[in-house]
Amino acid sequence: MSDNFLRWKANYDAQRERKGPFFTVSSVPIDPLYAPGHTADIDYERDLGNPGEYPYTRGVRSNMYRGRLWTMRMFAGFATAKESNERYKFLLSQGQTGLSVAFDMPTIMGYDSDHPRAYGEVGRVGVAIDSLQDMETLFQDISLDRVSTSMTINAPASIIWSMYVVAAEKQGISANKLTGTIQNDILKEYIAQKSWIFPPDPSMRLITDIFKFSKDNVPKWNTISISGYHIREAGATALQELAFTLADGFAYVEAGIKAGLDVDDFAPRLSFFFNSHTDFFEEIAKYRAARRIWARHMKEKYGAKKEESLLLRFHTQTAGCSLTGPQPENNIVRTAYQAMAAVLGGAQSLHTNSMDEVLALPSEKAVQIALRTQQVLAYETGVVNTIDPLAGSYFVETFTNQMEEGAEEYFRKIDELGGVLGAIRENFFQQEIADAAYRYQQEIESKDRIIVGINDFVSEEKDKIDLLKIDPEVERSQVIRLTALKQSRDNIRVQTTLEDLKVAAQGSDNLIPKIMDAVRAYATEGEMIAVLKEVFGEYREQAVF
Template sequence: MYQPEYLRQVRENLEVKEDPTKLRSPKFETSSGIPLKNSYTPADIENLDAVRDLGRPGKYPFTRHVQPTGFRGRLWTMRQYAGFGTAEESNKRYRYLLEQGQTGLSVAFDLPTQIGMDPDHAMAMGEVGKVGVSICSIRDMRVLFKDIPLDKVSTSMTINGPASVLLALYLAVAEEQGASWSQVSGTIQNDILKEYMARGTYIYPPRPSIRLITNIFEFCAAGVPNWNTISISGYHIREAGCTAAQEIAFTLADGIAYVEAALAAGMKLEDFAPRLSFFFNAHNQFFEEIAKFRAARRMWAKIIKERFGSSDPKSQMLRFHTQTAGSTLTAQQPDNNIVRTTVQAMAAVLGGTQSLHTNSRDEALALPTEVSARIALRTQQILAFESRIADTVDPFAGSYLIESLTDELEARAEALIRKVDEAGGMVSAIEKGIPQREIQNAAYEFQKGVERGEQVVVGVNKFTVQNEAKPDLLRVDEALGARRRAQVAQYRAERDNGAVRTKLDALTAASRGTDNLMPLILDAVKAEATVGEVCDAMRTVFGEYQERLVL
């Protein structure tokens, strides 16, 4: 990009020497351990080729954006994650957010639903409706989306172990509304690999879980063309404490594993790759986060082209949703979280996200109140309509710092992917505890930095206040669990239990073979089988995953 003689002059004339005794910190570095210099010059990006490495927005390698017009044509989808208590309560919140200008739904399910258990299961005691909405049947799903047209509203569902069951419920309700599956759009997270390494809401062991994922790929490729069949999620890996480079590496390594599984199942890359989507965290280190999104886009395009041999631009595009970092929110001085979220959201927009959720100020204490949810949504709207940061595509392109960070993050992430490859791929790496150990070590180092005061957390280890006033919080009714148990008992008494048993037995039998299970899951939920019953029908064959301790 630059002539050698010019770079020599830059190094000689623009080098800055600092007196360490006058610096406020003994070292400056990113979350990934990348040292940060006093300032950056062309010498820091001497190997950058603007055509090869950057290109134009909407063109390979998509470093700058997947769309040629960025947000000049259409803004990102403002998709606030919400759900609590009953389907009725969550439906009310969804309709409120849509009235306030939200442009897509994002469903949070409670823990029993996330691990395929009904509200009357012994393990569900005390957890029903607490961290999301309680859904166990097609009746609940009808109420959840009452007066919300599923042929017009895009819905994202954060669900993994029972993703096939919740997708089946969603499609069944869309049918009842009169919407054809070709009109339905949205995303299921459906990323089980990160559950084993970071989050923990798994049901089955990895290999049968991947079978279900590829079944969904096949089913939607044939009948639900506008549905994103997986959201390969680095978000939760980052929430568990990893660095930006690790977030890129383990997310893309998961993506490689899913592509390989689908190809092994006999699918053609172009039949499913354009519907793969990704989910990233927007963390605190502003410049590193912008560079992270750019590096991930470029890396995925190269992986699809060079590793899998596809020149299809739609398959090469890394399309992603972003959520601001829940792990950075503090219970102390919760209004500070509005500022954190704003900075993180700006990084996501400047990094070219396709959709965005902004966390609410009170989420370190409870699920957000209506007022807090509105402030979080307004944050996005102010960025979109007042700040003008979305009016130019990839405005940091060419910045010596940003391009240097993008290259360095790519190099570090590639080294980690090679480590996963050498272990036999991501499934084998997880079974050996490799990514779990990397994440645990990074989280431990960060926490030590906080405790030593090297990592400042405003309001926690610096700038604290005494006797803080307690904010108003959303509280889920403690009697909800008992009400939901009674509802499930009534539901089972009113349905045709013979028909349910027949459909569940057919699903269990098919689980022993190799057929696609999605049509049978759909038949079961239409017959009014519960989420727990459908998951149990497969548990009988697949068993349950038992986590192994990694030190």
């Protein structure tokens, strides 16, 4: 540190500071001032590089948003496929540039809408998709070669993705023209979100089967969206989100290599999904560190040769866990700041949460405001006019380095536990997240952390806001349609394709072609999952008390 800075620090009167807290959302202490000495060890070429150049700290494209804005991809899905289709058409008419599908819990867990465990949940938190028939309805009059689609589905991702590809086939669209992303990230389900079906080994097989099939048949598709979003929503810190997500990513790379693929055959289609929380600079540093860590590991550890294999491309969603029920209009402001952090951090795709999402699925008015938030950001604020404008900031660069160092320390701990699967078995991730969530809640309850409208600036007035309500008739009508499908389809063909799928699961052949055959026969998701359960079994988490 310079003598000038040391003099300032010696004269700084901490007693005159206002009451803090002077720490991030993740409880990381923040110094009162950052200066050249904090970044003295940074080598521009080694640690930053130009945008679009290794190690991609400053962005994955040389021109970033001066060349192309991020994809505005609002997460949507509710009730029946027909109603969700209408919402998609509304969003596209309002200037949205990509679709993102939310599925209901029965679909996420692999149950058809007529299954007893689906009762009361059909169409509630997303759209109900039981068969190819529903997928065709979901995208009716939407040309799938002209829109990029993201689907948030994990354990049954191979089935839902196959339905999408076959739905495009029915539109006369070749699979090699499809663009989009399937989340397909089962490891974070074991870590945080808990919507698993099969044990880890067969789950990883399904993922690498998608890698292999997509390489030859759906080459423009992002075969996995390695998701830190749900890890963060479960209570993780920004550093934990960064480290655990990248550790999962490396595990998928190793699984692909073990399955016989060259790293450059599948790594270019790996993508990421991060949370954008409220602490502005912490989030920006997280994204910059993520790009640098990924590039270095892919090049130096996994021997990737293609530039595309080194690029960490990511979608961002503003933090659902930061939204509040009281004073829901405050959520518009929170979302705007979070969206700006994502853009200044270099996101390729962005979803902005609606103000009412903490209370219900978003209404049409609320989702329009959320989309307009992105459009104002893109066209009015000027933040897209230069590339990585915060580079060189003593604070941002110091924080970026701290993020990288902290993540590398977590990687060492995970390796000591036998890798990601070993750490999952030891409940390492789960305990780390639980501890972080507990600390955060304590800070709120003690008022060391202020949440506007929750523990300060509270209003006694009751909030009046129109909410989207799902009619109970939705479930009944979905079950009626499913029953009619099962009666009208060629059930001999269905049983033949299901038996073929079972035989393939018992062997080592790629399962995707067999799944697609069953999809074309209008076998349901639940029927295919039941067959795979017979072979693979079901996962049971080890309880830790």
